[in-house]
Amino acid sequence: MHLWLKPALAQEIVGYAREAQPNECCGVIFGTGETAVQIISIPNIASEPKYNYHMDENALAKALYQAEHSQLEVIGFYHSHPRTEPIPSPVDTRLANYPDVAYVIVGLKNGEAHLAAWSIKRDQVMPIELVVSANKPIIENKQLSIVQKRAIIASAIIAFIFMLVLSLSLLPPAPIIPLH
Numbered sequence: 001m002h003l004w005l006k007p008a009l010a011q012e013i014v015g016y017a018r019e020a021q022p023n024e025c026c027g028v029i030f031g032t033g034e035t036a037v038q039i040i041s042i043p044n045i046a047s048e049p050k051y052n053y054h055m056d057e058n059a060l061a062k063a064l065y066q067a068e069h070s071q072l073e074v075i076g077f078y079h080s081h082p083r084t085e086p087i088p089s090p091v092d093t094r095l096a097n098y099p100d101v102a103y104v105i106v107g108l109k110n111g112e113a114h115l116a117a118w119s120i121k122r123d124q125v126m127p128i129e130l131v132v133s134a135n136k137p138i139i140e141n142k143q144l145s146i147v148q149k150r151a152i153i154a155s156a157i158i159a160f161i162f163m164l165v166l167s168l169s170l171l172p173p174a175p176i177i178p179l180h
């Protein structure tokens with residue numbers, strides 16, 4: 001799994017993160033598949049926005065409605081860490097309710113922006129390859145899909161049966177044993 005952001009979109013997220021300092025910013029990433037198309041900033045209404053984020057539900061609902069109308073899906077959420085690394089905090093992990101999206105974090109440790117993307121499934125946090133480039137990345141799909149796996153197994157079975165039939169047909173006829 002990877003997430004592709006064009007440089008302008010990555011800069012947009014970093015821009016929101018810098019504007020929100022010393023608070024955290026948050027928002028939604030719309031796109032199709034693994035391609036980000038649009039960034040929507042959502043107000044952070046956490047009681048302690050310096051240390052956490054909580055997206056304003058009304059703004060979020062509005063954004064989701066917009067996305068549906070533009071035939072886009074939610075492929076990720078982003079938020080910022082104004083003083084630390086872009087690594088999910090225990091609270092980030094606990095509150096991550098969507099196992100199939102990318103969680104992008106902008107870390108502004110020492111004023112330098114670092115972006116990272118994560119997959120958070122229950123308590124499992126795994127890094128996602130974040131590609132920031134103008135052109136669509138060519139990423140080999142190393143994992144075979146179930147359909148591909150089935151096709152490989154099926155062709156192996158067919159090949160085996162074919163060999164079996166072939167070898168049986170090539171067997172010399174059974175010798176005739178004379179009976180006395």
Ligand SMILES: [Zn+2]
Nearest residue numbers: 081088089092
């Ligand atoms: Zn966080």
